[in-house]
Amino acid sequence: MRRAIPRRLTQTTSRANTENTLVKLYPRQRHRVLQVVTKLVIPFVLMFGLYVQFHGDYGPGGGFQAGVLFASAFILHGLIFGLQQTRRVLSPSVLRVMMSLGVLLYAGTGALTLLMGGNLLDYDVLAHDPLHGQHWGIFAVELGVGITVTGVIVTLFYGFASKR
Numbered sequence: 001m002r003r004a005i006p007r008r009l010t011q012t013t014s015r016a017n018t019e020n021t022l023v024k025l026y027p028r029q030r031h032r033v034l035q036v037v038t039k040l041v042i043p044f045v046l047m048f049g050l051y052v053q054f055h056g057d058y059g060p061g062g063g064f065q066a067g068v069l070f071a072s073a074f075i076l077h078g079l080i081f082g083l084q085q086t087r088r089v090l091s092p093s094v095l096r097v098m099m100s101l102g103v104l105l106y107a108g109t110g111a112l113t114l115l116m117g118g119n120l121l122d123y124d125v126l127a128h129d130p131l132h133g134q135h136w137g138i139f140a141v142e143l144g145v146g147i148t149v150t151g152v153i154v155t156l157f158y159g160f161a162s163k164r
Contacts, residue, residue: 031080038080045073056142063142067149074154083161092158095151102148109140 049069056062078086110121118125123137 034080038076042073042077045069045076049073053142053146063145063147064149066142067146068153070146070150071153071157074150075157078157078161083158087158090154092155095155095158098147098151099155102144102146102151105144105147106141107144109137109144113137 046069049066052061052069053063053066056066074086074090077089109123113122113125114120116125121137121141123134124130126133126137127135
């Protein structure tokens with residue numbers, strides 16, 4: 001005599017079998033071509049980010065754009081090599097230090113100009129010549145912005161990409 005199997009149990013079993021079949025048909029693949037291309041592209045993205053950072057006070061670009069470029073290199077690494085591997089390269093504790101350091105560099109530049117007798121973010125007092133002071137002040141502020149933006153965007157990526 002055959003026993004009746006509850007309908008919910010058969011649906012769950014068939015759903016599990018379908019998922020196992022899909023896993024067998026489409027296993028998670030390690031795309032070697034993408035990994036090799038990514039390893040070749042990331043240094044150039046980082047180099048372009050440095051160019052944008054250091055050229056920002058002379059032309060288009062600056063801290064925000066450079067920070068986004070740096071973060072995009074780490075996001076690309078995370079998409080291709082996996083989140084855990086990227087967290088080993090750039091840990092969340094390092095990102096917290098980066099975010100804090102960038103804000104401190106920005107605020108510290110403003111505080112330094114106040115302590116030297118100028119107005120807030122009045123870079124003229126940072127060097128013997130106002131032109132050099134402007135250059136160093138803008139450089140410090142843009143560097144702080146770039147470090148902060150990199151840390152924040154990669155932290156957002158970690159938050160959205162994590163499974164929790």
